[in-house]
Amino acid sequence: MPERLRTGARRLSGSGSAPSIGFLVDWLEDSRYHWQILRGAMKEAYDQGASFIAFVGGSLAPADQPSESNWIYQLARPGNVDALVLLSGTLGNAVGSNALATFCAQYPPIPICSIAIPLPAASSVCVDNALGMRAVIEHLIVSHGIQRIAFVRGPAANDEAEMRLRVYRDTLESSKIAYDPDLVVSGDFTMAAGREAISVLFAERKLPVSSVGAVVAANDAMATGVVDGLSRRGIRIPEQIAVAGFDDIEEARFCNPPLTTVTQRLDGQGRESIRIVMDQLRSGTVKFEHVVRSPELVTRRSCGCLSSASTSRKSSAPPAVTLGFDAALIRRRQHILTDMARAARGGFGAAGAQWDVRLLSAIADQIRGDRPDAFIRAYDDVLGRIVEAGADLAAFNDVLSALRAGVVRCVGDPKQRMRTEDLFHEARIMTTLAVERLHVARRLRAWNEARSLVQAGSSIVSAEDLDALSQAVHESLPRAGILRTFVARLDEGAGNPTARVVLADSPDARRFDPILAAPQPPTEILRSTLLRGTDEHAFAVFPAAFADQEKAIVALQLGATEGFGYEVLRQIIAGVLSRMNPPGSGAIV
Numbered sequence: 001m002p003e004r005l006r007t008g009a010r011r012l013s014g015s016g017s018a019p020s021i022g023f024l025v026d027w028l029e030d031s032r033y034h035w036q037i038l039r040g041a042m043k044e045a046y047d048q049g050a051s052f053i054a055f056v057g058g059s060l061a062p063a064d065q066p067s068e069s070n071w072i073y074q075l076a077r078p079g080n081v082d083a084l085v086l087l088s089g090t091l092g093n094a095v096g097s098n099a100l101a102t103f104c105a106q107y108p109p110i111p112i113c114s115i116a117i118p119l120p121a122a123s124s125v126c127v128d129n130a131l132g133m134r135a136v137i138e139h140l141i142v143s144h145g146i147q148r149i150a151f152v153r154g155p156a157a158n159d160e161a162e163m164r165l166r167v168y169r170d171t172l173e174s175s176k177i178a179y180d181p182d183l184v185v186s187g188d189f190t191m192a193a194g195r196e197a198i199s200v201l202f203a204e205r206k207l208p209v210s211s212v213g214a215v216v217a218a219n220d221a222m223a224t225g226v227v228d229g230l231s232r233r234g235i236r237i238p239e240q241i242a243v244a245g246f247d248d249i250e251e252a253r254f255c256n257p258p259l260t261t262v263t264q265r266l267d268g269q270g271r272e273s274i275r276i277v278m279d280q281l282r283s284g285t286v287k288f289e290h291v292v293r294s295p296e297l298v299t300r301r302s303c304g305c306l307s308s309a310s311t312s313r314k315s316s317a318p319p320a321v322t323l324g325f326d327a328a329l330i331r332r333r334q335h336i337l338t339d340m341a342r343a344a345r346g347g348f349g350a351a352g353a354q355w356d357v358r359l360l361s362a363i364a365d366q367i368r369g370d371r372p373d374a375f376i377r378a379y380d381d382v383l384g385r386i387v388e389a390g391a392d393l394a395a396f397n398d399v400l401s402a403l404r405a406g407v408v409r410c411v412g413d414p415k416q417r418m419r420t421e422d423l424f425h426e427a428r429i430m431t432t433l434a435v436e437r438l439h440v441a442r443r444l445r446a447w448n449e450a451r452s453l454v455q456a457g458s459s460i461v462s463a464e465d466l467d468a469l470s471q472a473v474h475e476s477l478p479r480a481g482i483l484r485t486f487v488a489r490l491d492e493g494a495g496n497p498t499a500r501v502v503l504a505d506s507p508d509a510r511r512f513d514p515i516l517a518a519p520q521p522p523t524e525i526l527r528s529t530l531l532r533g534t535d536e537h538a539f540a541v542f543p544a545a546f547a548d549q550e551k552a553i554v555a556l557q558l559g560a561t562e563g564f565g566y567e568v569l570r571q572i573i574a575g576v577l578s579r580m581n582p583p584g585s586g587a588i589v
Helices: 032-047 070-075 097-105 129-142 159-174 191-204 220-232 250-254 266-283 308-312 325-344 355-368 374-388 396-408 414-461 466-476 525-529 563-577
Strands: 020-025 051-056 083-086 112-115 123-127 149-152 214-217 242-244 261-263 290-293 296-298 485-491 498-505 538-545 551-557
Touching: 020 032, 020 266, 032 051, 032 220, 032 250, 032 266, 032 538, 032 563, 051 070, 051 563, 070 538, 070 551, 083 266, 097 112, 112 266, 123 129, 123 266, 129 149, 129 159, 129 214, 129 242, 129 261, 129 296, 149 159, 149 191, 149 220, 191 214, 191 220, 214 220, 220 242, 220 250, 266 290, 325 355, 325 396, 355 374, 355 396, 355 414, 374 414, 396 414, 414 466, 414 563, 466 485, 466 498, 466 563, 485 525, 498 525, 525 551, 538 563, 551 563
Parallel strands: 020 051, 020 083, 051 538, 083 112, 112 123, 123 290, 149 214, 214 242
Antiparallel strands: 261 296, 485 498, 485 551, 538 551
């Protein structure tokens, strides 16, 4: 089970209950990009003493193509939330930034932060797309000598996608390589689009495989689709065609071969967005803050590199050392620490403050003989902290390589150097074993989650009325780790619209709760039901409808499973609701 969210965090001064942060996201299913950002935002909200409500209602639809699910975003108003974060990078895929700005203008003046797309009248957390995409294209051209680079672009209305396409063209031009429109294929940021792009290039346009040296996709989801499409055609990666993406989602590290990409620390973007709106809530003023994060190229096997470290690592043969070990280490100390921090790519926060200093000091002590096993013990501690936090282990070998490259250059005695190399070899074995254990644990967790979801779905899907649905939810979802589930019915008849809870399952639910059963304004029902009391909670809120077309709200507590699990359960519950008419009196568990 993923890391549980922490409670007991800091609340706003003078506030008896936790502030509520709304998070607008188009979907969670089959998308590590969305889930990694949302998970970072969710954890930061808990650390900051805030509740968290993710409103999941699909990409914003153009005016001439109305959406059946966008209405859920109307609930993200002051009665339910105190601040708002938008995952604009995908929320506006079909409408563009101007429509996103118009959409934001409908909300009252509460703190608002946009992720990925800068918007007027809102703070923003963005990544330097130009810097990242240029690094990918230039790496393929300069380091691998590739001239014919195909590009799978994102949605035309998406500002980030257009920027990445523009940088692709500009980088080719600055490298004196002619732009060829036949090498550009449209995509929609999904894995299926990457797979389809390979068919377009080699089946529809009939390009010879030898005429394409690399395929770069505007995001990792499409890049993994490209890898799959090439593999299905028997095209070897990277021997025949190199592949690269953008985002560094988890699948990028574990696909075959591992994907060269641009890391933009997705969880960090989520955390930063929450920090911004919480700062504004605490100060009581809305002062726009615009953060632009610098991405970093991560080279892996899919482009022909062995790892990020391999492209910058100097020769393994150390130069002659004219100084003693301590003097040489003092001279190189800051360079070593800088290289280690760069190799960690911002992913070692769970290791504690000055983890790099601890490792460097420990290896120095063990080389001198001051403390036997000092380095192995320190490395085991750092490795254990990262594993326990569920953080990424992919950068460990790069950190080791950076530490080794700096330290070995300070060791002049051949026998001492050999013992030092043995230490690093032992550390690599420890890393390999930790990665293997982590993979096994993830497979077991995924299997257990899938089994729980299947069992819950089988129980819920057979419900014919709200009483049966309540019973099925009560018996199955807590076993899947989802302790709180709510369903509310919206009445949009004449007069003021109202909402009423018709299903409430939680550890503290009562058989009949007059507060829950009473009709309430839709813009207040979430705070009075999901967020009752002073404890912080995190929920995903989805749209649904009953058989008579009355709208329904489905809310599932977050934190127990991966994003796709909530989407699966939402679809199952929505399907059950669509078969039944809501009772006139309502039913609470």
